Amino acid sequence: MRSDQIRQGRLSGERSGDLEHFLASMEADRWIAEADLLVDMAHLLGLRRQGIIDEAPARALMAALLDLHDHGLPEEAFDEKFEDVHAGKEAYLIDRVGEDFGGRLHMGRSRNDEVATCIRIRLKQEIVALVRSLTDLRRTLLDVAAAHTETVMPGFTHLQHAQPTTLAHYLLAYEQAFSRDVSRLREAYARVDVSPLGSAAFASTGFPLDRAYTAALLGFARPAPNSMDAVAARDFAIEVLSGTSICMTTASRFCEELVIWSTAFVGFVQLDDAYCSSSSIMPQKKNPDVAEIMRAKAGSVAGELTAAIT
Incomplete structure (x- = not known):
């Protein structure tokens, strides 16, 4: 299925390859692809539980989704002829279970609440991983x-x-200092841990969805209380980026001290060879590469924070 078939409403005409590449979000979509399948399955279970979708299409769709979850999305779902991975995945499902069943998964849902839910799922996973690393x-x-x-x-x-x-x-x-970073991330987690699913484009939907049910299936503490805020807000991501930027600033300060202390001028510490490198033409050198690159990464995180804010 081509992108002009996925596009709906009054829009028509074919896009050039350059324009499709400009509009595509496939690189970012890979980050949320696995979460997107979880959101699909939870939404499908919610639709079936509320009697919005019949058993036959529900079974066919769930079998296809479980297969994708076990084996991953096919690479063609990330083809830039689709505007995003959601359109690519929908085209795959239609090919797999037929047009009559394949489009029903989108009942009562917009890409707005779908993407917002995926971002929160992945961000929760990232926070847990960061807290574990900081604990170590x-x-x-x-x-x-x-x-x-x-x-x-x-x-x-x-x-x-x-x-x-x-x-x-x-x-x-x-x-x-790192203990405060953990505290900041744990506090941010609570604000990330709400489910936008069921908010649709921004004003909810006429389908009788049980948002508390799907939120629980996806491991959220509760559904987001306001549908417009649920799909529009990104302050929770900025808060996490702020916390990680603060953490990296501390790490950068620590690394800079090790860099200075390990120089031939100071000689206060000796770094393990595994975390250093030599020179291609000056073998007597011992360069503190890991510490220096960690300092550079602090700038990258600060840049991502600025980009997110703007």
Whole structure:
């Protein structure tokens, strides 16, 4: 099925390949593709539970969706002849179960609430992964600090030796900072954890959907209370990006100290060879690549935050 067949209403005419590429969101859609299948299955179960869809099309669609979930979307679903993966997936389902059954999955639903729900599902997964990573990092800092409570080192201000302290004191300062990052992400999670599904384009739908049921199926705490806000809001994503940008700023500060301390001029720390590289023509060099690249990634995250806000 071509994109001009998927497009509905009064629009007609064929788009050029360059225009289709400009409008396509396939790169971003790959990020939500798996979540999109979960949303489809929950919506289908909700439609069947409410008697909106008959058993035969529901069974045919669910079998196709389960097969896609087990084996992944075919690459043709990401073809840029489709405006997005949702149109590509719908074309696949129509080919699989027939035109009479294939289009029924979209009853009571818009791409607006579908995409908003997918983003929240994936963002929740990302937050959990980030919190786990930060927990591992904090555990490492605590373990190393416990072994160095009496390891004396100079504290620094303005890159000058200041007051004496211990390595444990220094490491625990960063553990405290990363603990606040975890708190910020956990608090943001609660605001991400609402389901837009059932809000349709923005004003809900005339179909008698049970939004609490589909929200529970998808692991959300509750459905979003306002349908317009549910599909329009992206502040929850900006909040998470803000938290990750703050976290990366702390990581960047930590890495910059290791970079400076490991230089030949200072020689205060020695980094493990696994986290460094040499030069192609100067084999005596030991470059702190991992720490330097981590600092650069902090700029990338800050840039994504700015892009999201604007």
